[in-house]
Amino acid sequence: MSAGARSWGAGAASRVVLSLLSLHAAVLVALPLVVLFAYAFADRDELGDVIARPSTEAVRRALSPLYLGVLARSLGAAAAVTAVCVAFAIPVAWTIAAAPPRWGRRLSLLVIVPFFTGVLVRAYALMTLLAADGWVAALLRALGLGGDSLGLLYTPGAAMTGLVFVYFPMAVIPIQASLARLDPGLLDAALDLGATPVRAFVHVALPALRPGVVAAITLTFLPAIGMFAVVDLLGGGRAPLVGSVIASALGGGRDWPFGAALGAVLVTLFALFTFTAAARAVAGRAEAS
């Protein structure tokens, strides 16, 4: 009797949560996507207002070689940022997991601390460090490295550093979460049975880490493609990435159909990426069972 009541209560609760989530998905995800794709195929008037006249001009422009090149460059930059983030996140997460709980908590707090300030504040902080008269240049000069004009700021490298700085916690947190589920006994067993530490890591730890790494890649790669503020500030806004082009089309350019068309291309890419990853995960699970 009491068990039945509890399960009924749980069922009702999950129905409520499910319907709220569906509502959220419909209003805040599906509806904007419909508008996005509709705008991408619309025309605009003199002031830049979107008008209901079908046009493929914006989409054709977004798919022209020039902007596909910008997109490719953005994907490359995001991939590099993701690779760096994940490569550093694994040892950091490992250190946190291996530390005594008290220290582990403190270390994870340090990973989260950057979230206490805004992304732009962190970008400006990096700018003061990397500027021609900034600390990094002063340090390198004191060490006898680099000449008078190092030119660290306003370079693609500075933009990448900024992105790594911003997205690094997003890579650490999910990897740390999946490490927490790894039974340390398994590693001990592998070592006791004669595996080298490298082998134990590759064959025992990595498979356990996989979901965390996949989550880290998703949380880093996808937002990094579209990020524009940090990239423009640190990179000098010279050669724009796709996020900056969209921002300027929607802002100064007052060309919403074109901005929407680029957005639609990105969303399509994201969807393909996510579905492929999900399909591979399902296939992998089927294989394992």
Add this chain to the structure above:
Amino acid sequence: MRARRLFLGQLAALSLAACDKKPSASGAPAAASSSPATPRRPSGELVLFAWSEYVPAEVIDGFTRETGVKVKYEAYSSNEEMLTKLLAGGAAYDLLQPSEYMVEALSKKGKLARIDAARIPNRRHLLPEYLGLPHDPRDEWGVPYMAGTVGIAVNTEKVKQPIAGFNDVFTPKHKGRIVVVSDAREIVSWAMATLGIDANDVSAQTLAKVKPVLERWLPLVKVFDSDSPKSAMLNGDCDLGVVFSGEAAALIQADKKYSYVLPSEGAHRFVDYLCIPAGAKNPDAAHAFIDHVLRPEVSRLISDKFPYTNPNADARKLLSKEALDNPASYPKSPGKLGTFRDIGKAAADVDRLVTELRAKLR
């Protein structure tokens, strides 16, 4: 578009200005400037939609103190951002602060309410050169707030040879040392100036001539930044900048090694206006605010904080000699200065040209 982030260094001057309430020097009755000429008393709330960091808090607080009208200051950082939010129609604004070409675009589309000149007696303080400009010949749609130019800021310690115009800036010798505002219309107008084409003569033919010039220029640029172009010069990464005059004025205030040059080929003068959008909820308070801002001792507060060019003749009389001597705020020989007109749909072609040239940069 225009950077309003300036130094807080001029705060000292404000304490002096706060107690300065003498009537204007123009000989008009003092009553006209201290009480509104209209029997309708402003009341309620005023929603001011203006450039970020362009209306000093002292000005707003003074208005609230005198009229009891609460002011809600919402900020934007480009004319186009303002336009986007205005057209989206989500919020009701009582006052806007567009630049001249945007005043023209908005008035053409019926987005502005006419200014009732009878309710702005303090308009008499304005310099005649800021009235009757081509975008609004009868001054129906807006009242000038502040003005400025786009010119060349030079770090004279690093750049020794004289810089007279755009052609001296954009040479291979200066590659990687130039910062420019990130504004397609501006950038295109500079190339047009060197070609002797009027900045408002935007067509497929003129843009075709502009393209090869920008193909040479843009690879030389290190930084594109409209928000705070002076930063790249202050922190030593760039030695030459094509920037808004207020940014250059701030550089000169910070260090005398900076100078400001109005390009010999011709430069762009911008004028920012206070305008009342069509359908504003509180036009009484909007008119009262415009008149308040035009009072010389109030207008002077704006100059103290944001050293752009003040179009208010009687406010200029209250400024310090140092402020008036700043060549970025008050150029001695302005030469050829032109204002932008609304170019309609061609604005998108201009944006496209610059975006596509920048996309080719490495």
